Structures are given as C-alpha cells and as structure tokens.
Amino acid sequence: MGETATLQVQLNMQALFHWTDARSNVVTRPEDPYKYLQGFGNEHQSEFIPGALPIGQNSPQLCPYGLYAEQITGTSFAASRSASMRNFLYRRRPACVRGKFTKIDNNPTLETSFLHPTEKVHAIPSQVSWSAFKIPDQDSGPVDFTRGIHTLGGSGQPNIREGLAYHIFAINSNMHNKAFVNMDGDFLIVAQEGHLDISTEFGHLYLQPSEICVIQQGLRFKLDIVNQYSLKGARGYIIETWGTKWELPELGPLGGYGLANARDFLFPCADIDTSSTGWWSIVSKQGGEYFQTNQDHSPFDVVAWHGNYIPYKYDLSKFVYHNTVSVDHTDPSINTVLTAKSRDMHAPLCDFLIFGPRWDVAENTFRPPYFHRNCSSEFLARIYGPENAGGRSEVFSPGGASYEAGFTPHGNADERTVGAMYAEMRAMRVGQNQLTFMLESCRSLLFTKWALQDSGVLVTDDIPESMWDSLPDRFGKNEEAMKFLKAMERA
Structure with a gap:
C-alpha cells in the first residue's frame, strides 16, 4: 500500500462518529491481521496446536507435545477469588532457561522515584503544556522502545508498590531479537502516531491510533513499528501504575451496559514464534534500572495458555x-x-x-x-x-x-x-x-x-x-447589580 492510501485509511477511521459507522462484521480494523478473544475479566484459554492444553489439570507429569507448564501469578496466592490474577503457560522451554541478569546502562530519561521534590523532580503549582513530542529521525540513530521511553512525571515509587508515572515514547526502530519486561508495574500504552505490532508471550496485539493496550507487570513483550503505516516512526503515551490493576468503573444507575463494554476488550490468541533464530536479549526494568539477560531461543515460545492475567487491547472508538x-x-x-x-x-x-x-x-x-x-x-x-x-x-x-x-x-x-x-x-x-x-x-x-x-x-x-481578556467582568457592567450595591453601601 502506498503512502497516500495508507494515510487515507487512517483518515477514514478518524472521521467516524462511532465504530458502528464502519458497518464492520469483525471486531478489528482492516489493518489488524490478528484474531482475538473477547471479554474483560474473563477466564480465557488458547492453543496454537490442538491438544496442547491439558484437560482437567494445570501441570501434568508430562505435558502434551513435550511442553513445559509454567505459572505466572499477578496477585498474591491467597488473594480473594474475585481479585486473583494468574495463568498457566505451556511452552517449549521455561522462562528460567536463560543466562544471568547483568546491569546495563539505564535509560537516562526514565524516572521512577517521586517521593519528594529533588533536583531530579519538581513540583508544578499551576498549568503547563507541551507541543508535540519529537520523534527521533533516522539520522540520530536507532531508538527502540527500551530507549524511547521518556518520563514526564509521577508520584510514589515502585518498590513500595505505591504510585504511578506518566511517560511518552518516541521511537524509530524495532526491537530486534530483544524483549522487555517491566518488573515495576503495569503499562497502559496509548498509540498516537504510527501502527505497532506487539509480540507477547500470549500472542500478538496490533495497536494503532485511538487504541490502547495494557501489558501487566512481569510479562515479556516486544514492540515493533509497522512501517507500512508509520511514515515517521511511532509515538504515544504510557501510564505506569504500581501496586494496583486497571479495572472497569462501576456503572451504578447506568445499569448493565455503557461506557467501555467488557465484550469490546480483546485478548491475544496463542501464536508461537517459529521465525526467530539466534540469541535474544531480555531487558528488565526494576526500580527504574535496566538489567539484561541473554538466551539462545525466542521468549515467545508459548504454544498454549489459560488464565486471566493476560495483556489486552481496546478500541476507543467503541466507547x-x-x-x-x-x-x-x-x-x-x-x-x-x-x-x-x-x-x-x-x-x-x-x-x-x-x-x-x-x-x-x-x-x-x-x-x-x-x-x-x-x-x-x-x-x-x-x-x-x-x-x-x-x-x-x-x-x-x-x-x-x-x-x-x-x-x-x-x-x-x-x-x-x-x-x-x-x-x-x-x-x-x-x-x-x-x-x-x-x-x-x-x-x-x-x-x-x-x-x-x-x-x-x-x-x-x-x-x-491576554488569554483571559475574553472573560470580562460582566457583573461590574450590570446596571441593576451596581444599583443594588450602591444601595447597600448607603445603608
């Protein structure tokens, strides 16, 4: 697809009053190549190869097809049933098959400590604005997601599981044989410029402007630019939360439906990576610092999974x-x-x-x-x-x-x-x-x-x-009001 046609697709989607104007009989936009499961808060399961999911148990003595069972818990083991978040993955090799983590250079524009004002973080007493954040051009060298995150502000600190941070990301390069894992908290990612193909251990998420996704704490992912729809690179926003999870708001008197409906949240289907070869690096963010380990196989080697601790996306035009x-x-x-x-x-x-x-x-x-x-x-x-x-x-x-x-x-x-x-x-x-x-x-x-x-x-x-000059003191020019005030003064 050429540049003109690419921009036209985006323009048509932005011109919609609501998703239903597209008269689509599928749940995704035309550019999205993936299939999804539906339903916020559901228990989901998916298998890339039929029969890969064990039936009636989580961890058999020998898993189908010689796979390994691996559990991920996003909440305490003893969390209430309604709050418990966890899953089982069935993969070619466990995630622990890797080298040791070593310290690498931090991202200098990433910040996670906001306990009190310092020389590094500052209070703002009123209002500020930023014009469009700059996307790095190719002449400045490759900038992938791990290096393209820039922190604007926040409150709290992740090691006490308390608070949040607001970031932007601006990138011009893919994560070649590299995965990222946020050990600090959850990422809510808002696409603003460019299309993104996000590989996760559970499958793919395709993200484009006016879509959001959530990638939870401890889950590995890889964020790449879809060049066909990203003429300048990619840019967006990240809301990082520590010690809490994103939920749908209560509807109260609205009843059973409205706002963001649960059925419109999409979850990936299992999709094992069989195309990658060579060594992979896994970059881990913990306490805002970067660590790295290497392994000789793709981290996206999950053939089947089940649970409710799963990355997801949502199209804001369905609100x-x-x-x-x-x-x-x-x-x-x-x-x-x-x-x-x-x-x-x-x-x-x-x-x-x-x-x-x-x-x-x-x-x-x-x-x-x-x-x-x-x-x-x-x-x-x-x-x-x-x-x-x-x-x-x-x-x-x-x-x-x-x-x-x-x-x-x-x-x-x-x-x-x-x-x-x-x-x-x-x-x-x-x-x-x-x-x-x-x-x-x-x-x-x-x-x-x-x-x-x-x-x-x-x-x-x-x-x-001068911005406020258009808001005059109309009360001071109201004859009836001034007459009343003068009468009060005489009294």
Whole structure:
C-alpha cells in the first residue's frame, strides 16, 4: 500500500462518529491481521496446536507435545477469588532457561522515584503544556522502545508498590531479537502516531491510533513499528501504575451496559514464534534500572495458555458515551474507560477518560466544561484532531499534552466559550474528527527535568494574561447589580 492510501485509511477511521459507522462484521480494523478473544475479566484459554492444553489439570507429569507448564501469578496466592490474577503457560522451554541478569546502562530519561521534590523532580503549582513530542529521525540513530521511553512525571515509587508515572515514547526502530519486561508495574500504552505490532508471550496485539493496550507487570513483550503505516516512526503515551490493576468503573444507575463494554476488550490468541533464530536479549526494568539477560531461543515460545492475567487491547472508538439530556454539563468522570484504585476507596490512583465525537443536547445550559478547581490533578493529551481545538491552553496539538495541578483554577477561555453563553440551544455533534484522553489522579505529581527542559517542547508562555481578556467582568457592567450595591453601601 502506498503512502497516500495508507494515510487515507487512517483518515477514514478518524472521521467516524462511532465504530458502528464502519458497518464492520469483525471486531478489528482492516489493518489488524490478528484474531482475538473477547471479554474483560474473563477466564480465557488458547492453543496454537490442538491438544496442547491439558484437560482437567494445570501441570501434568508430562505435558502434551513435550511442553513445559509454567505459572505466572499477578496477585498474591491467597488473594480473594474475585481479585486473583494468574495463568498457566505451556511452552517449549521455561522462562528460567536463560543466562544471568547483568546491569546495563539505564535509560537516562526514565524516572521512577517521586517521593519528594529533588533536583531530579519538581513540583508544578499551576498549568503547563507541551507541543508535540519529537520523534527521533533516522539520522540520530536507532531508538527502540527500551530507549524511547521518556518520563514526564509521577508520584510514589515502585518498590513500595505505591504510585504511578506518566511517560511518552518516541521511537524509530524495532526491537530486534530483544524483549522487555517491566518488573515495576503495569503499562497502559496509548498509540498516537504510527501502527505497532506487539509480540507477547500470549500472542500478538496490533495497536494503532485511538487504541490502547495494557501489558501487566512481569510479562515479556516486544514492540515493533509497522512501517507500512508509520511514515515517521511511532509515538504515544504510557501510564505506569504500581501496586494496583486497571479495572472497569462501576456503572451504578447506568445499569448493565455503557461506557467501555467488557465484550469490546480483546485478548491475544496463542501464536508461537517459529521465525526467530539466534540469541535474544531480555531487558528488565526494576526500580527504574535496566538489567539484561541473554538466551539462545525466542521468549515467545508459548504454544498454549489459560488464565486471566493476560495483556489486552481496546478500541476507543467503541466507547459508549453518556451525557445529560436535560440541563447542566456532566462531570468528566462519566467518560471513564478504565480506573486504577488507590488505598483511598473514594479517590482513584488514576482514571483514564476520553473525549471524542458525541452529541450535546443540554438546554438552558452553559455547555462547555464549567470553570473549576478539582482535588485531582489533570493530564490531557490529544491523540488526533486539529490543533487548538478546545484544549486547556493556547497550544494543544496531537502528540503533545497539558497538565493542571490539583485545585488549580482552569477552564476554557476563548471566543467559543463566550459564544456558548449566548448560543442557540440546538442539538449538535461535538468532538468530531478528534480524540483526547485525560488522566485524573488523586496524586500531586512531580515532573522531571526532561519534561520541563530537555524535551524541548515545553510551552513556556502557556497561559498568557491576554488569554483571559475574553472573560470580562460582566457583573461590574450590570446596571441593576451596581444599583443594588450602591444601595447597600448607603445603608
């Protein structure tokens, strides 16, 4: 497929109001070559060769086809049944067949310690924005996923299983005979630019802009660029959580369906790697430091598996939006796709929310988001869409981001906001041809030197005073109000 046709496919998908407009009879987009299992929170099983899965037990004395049984537990052995996450893999050789781990050079732009402000991490009292983060060009040398992760900010630390970190990734190279394993926590990966082919021990995940995937702690994976659909390389966002798992939010009065429906989450099918030859390196991240071991076979040698501790993906264009059909703007929590709990049952460590095409029908209402000060910190990033189209700041381009610290006063301030006060109250589609995600966290984040300086894309004049000139003191010009105040002064 040529460059023009490639871009046209992406453009058509971005123009959809909802996934159902594609009139597809399959669960994936046309570019995705893989088959998937469906259902968030389910027990799944898959076998590449019929009969590879043992029946009625997990670890037979001799596994079918001479395979080895290997268990992975994502939670404590004694976790409640509802919380237990674990699986059994049936592979050619156990994962322990490898060399010893040795220390290698760290990724200098990766950070995991956010316990208090230091020379390495800094508090932000208000708002900041970044224009599009730079994708390294080929002249700068190969940058794969292990080296292309850059930390923006976070809170807590992984070795105490407490907190989270926000990263971006920008890459121009594949992971040739290399796998990565995050021993610190879970990765939620958001594709923004380029298509990605992700190999896991459970099979493949194909990821493209407006899709997300979750790869859990301790699972090996390999992230490669699909060159046919990635003209510049690839870029996206990573939300890393420590000591908690992503869950679907409760639906409450919504009932049994809505928001991100469980059936729309896709899980890989077993797909053993038979094409790779030679030595492999396994890069492990632990406490933010990098270690490496080598082995003479592919780590993706699983022929069958069963369990519920499995990487998965979700297409954000399938999200079912809910908003008011009478008056007032609904709190943004109504757009939550996934949530990661904290130790405070009333305040999530992180909510992953999206804002895409939807209807706006409220009557007698100021329809844009109300001006507000939240206890949560807010991080926003545009996946695709026009620049400066309803962002928090003057510069809000696809591939960039913006952030408001908790209790920072904010809202939209431009001609559209003023116009909304006098707009005709008619039903209208909003957010067309664009998609933005937001992270709401109960944590106050600390930000890295790379985010605030070395990235080169921090917008230093993010909130100029002139931005608010469109919000005049109308009360001070209201004759009736001024008359009342003067009467009060005389009294």
